[in-house]
Amino acid sequence: DRYHEFLHMTRQWCHIRMLKRAARGHGPQGIANTQPGECALLCPACPHPGKNLTPG
Template identity: 40%
Template sequence: AAHRCFDCYQSPIVRTECLLQEHKYNPFHRIETWSFKWRIWKRGELGTVVGFTLNLGHGGNRCQANRLPPRPTTISVTVCYLRHTSIWTLTVSQDRHRELNNTMRESMFLRGTRRAGVEPTKNLEPRSLAVLCPACPHPGINMESGWEALP
């Protein structure tokens, strides 16, 4: 089958073996496989390609001590196990909207001080964070000298 990587820059069209070798260290890239039946590129994950194995540890290579052939393994995670081990609680999380608003306000203030070139820890003069409108006339900035004498 012909494949190309959706996430790689200028990815060429390659065979399955080449795709698996090239993406040994990028297992979460999205791929497109050519469908001869429909004559279109079908999107999918690298894990759906036949022959793909994700080797954990050993730098992405297969463990040399393992003598068994690779076989697919499915790991099933159930909510009951997570609740039993207290990894996941079923309690409703608190509403953090007020904290989010405070954080956004502080972030906007710091962004404004950085844009205006002022230090946020010192006393700020009124209107020191205001952005001048580029379309409005400002003497000495976007108006020619002697504009008062013009008709």
């Protein structure tokens, strides 16, 4: 049964696709230079001081 290997391959594919969409493969060091959290997107609905949160 190759189900676990298939799941592992699927997780790797999703990770590579995320790095591709974040344009992390075009740097001189490739994806090795990507720091944790660099591929995360800011949530427009979450309050961010100075961006979408009114003072006071």
